[in-house]
Amino acid sequence: xxxxxxxxxxxxxxxxxxxxxxxxxxxxxxxxxxxxxxxxxxxxxxxxxxxxxxxxxxxxxxxxxxxxxxxxxxxxxxxxxxxxxxxxxxxxxxxxxxxxxxxxxxxxxxxxxxxxxxxxxxxxxxxxxxxxxxxxxxxxxxxxxxxxxxxxxxxxxxxxxxxxxxxxxxxxxxxxxxxxxxxxxxxxxxxxxxxxxxxxxxxxxxxxxxxxxxxxxxxxxxxxxxxxxxxxxxxxxxxxxxxxxxxxxxxxxxxxxxxxxxxxxxxxxxxxxxxxxxxxxxxxxxxxxxxxxxxxxxxxxxxxxxxxxxxxxxxxxxxxxxxxxxxxxxxxxxxxxxxxxxxxxxxxxxxxxxxxxxxxxxxxxxxxxxx
Numbered sequence: 001x002x003x004x005x006x007x008x009x010x011x012x013x014x015x016x017x018x019x020x021x022x023x024x025x026x027x028x029x030x031x032x033x034x035x036x037x038x039x040x041x042x043x044x045x046x047x048x049x050x051x052x053x054x055x056x057x058x059x060x061x062x063x064x065x066x067x068x069x070x071x072x073x074x075x076x077x078x079x080x081x082x083x084x085x086x087x088x089x090x091x092x093x094x095x096x097x098x099x100x101x102x103x104x105x106x107x108x109x110x111x112x113x114x115x116x117x118x119x120x121x122x123x124x125x126x127x128x129x130x131x132x133x134x135x136x137x138x139x140x141x142x143x144x145x146x147x148x149x150x151x152x153x154x155x156x157x158x159x160x161x162x163x164x165x166x167x168x169x170x171x172x173x174x175x176x177x178x179x180x181x182x183x184x185x186x187x188x189x190x191x192x193x194x195x196x197x198x199x200x201x202x203x204x205x206x207x208x209x210x211x212x213x214x215x216x217x218x219x220x221x222x223x224x225x226x227x228x229x230x231x232x233x234x235x236x237x238x239x240x241x242x243x244x245x246x247x248x249x250x251x252x253x254x255x256x257x258x259x260x261x262x263x264x265x266x267x268x269x270x271x272x273x274x275x276x277x278x279x280x281x282x283x284x285x286x287x288x289x290x291x292x293x294x295x296x297x298x299x300x301x302x303x304x305x306x307x308x309x310x311x312x313x314x315x316x317x318x319x320x321x322x323x324x325x326x327x328x329x330x331x332x333x334x335x336x337x338x339x340x341x342x343x344x345x346x347x348x349x350x351x352x353x354x355x356x357x358x359x360x361x362x363x364x365x366x367x368x369x370x371x
Contacts, residue, residue: 085262
């Protein structure tokens, strides 16, 4: 069973292994040990509508990136269909837009960075439910050129930090990193929008228009591929925070609980496949989203995010808690809501989401043809 090694740095070079191919059938109906370590019976029958038709879900994401490998594999392997689901993936422009569309009823399920969810909760949207965590640690960072004299967050005082946008998903984390050093992000640093890892972003760093860059892992790796050597300023506490996960409204749980569980279980299976056979997952990604692999950036992103897209050892996949979210609120300086966080951050679906035959998923992953 795979465990996630907690890294304090992100890889910037890809080592491609030789892929192996085999043929096989991934079905099994026996009791098994789940990724969380518990012995369980097979899951319930797939959820469908009363007429026997698949349950349709529109699933929204803030970006179309190799970081979504667990969901991509689950769809490609037929795990959502096995649960009686018909999913439509919709890729939007950032976590803020995803939250807005979810609250507006324009989607059913959303994968959202924690920051925009926290902001929505602060604004009184307490019907949101965080039901399953996908990324552990952070997908947002502050990076500095390798030859910079900045070593810690305290060294950011008086500096200019480039960000993608003033409403970018990285902003809460950037502000939290600054605050972790006892600095005021409003007065002790300048935050300047410079884009998402583009040539203009690179120029701003190379010409000294900004001293550091705050962005997502996608943005940082895109800069590295363009030839700039970067390193990270990462406070230790940042590595323990929830980063991004599945959020729904309470109404959906009330009306279609089994279908929501089915979506989470299929997604957990897809994530487990990736841990079992990363090469197979890379093949799936290259097949379903070839445009992301025209250059080396896609493979580098996949390699970098794989360790942080599985739960810490000893925890069920999807684990999160009101305590970890409370720590996030404190880290980014957000005001905690009047409602108990345990009402918003729920683990009530996790055991069912992790109730599947791991041996069958391993067989599926290991039987996938090489690419």
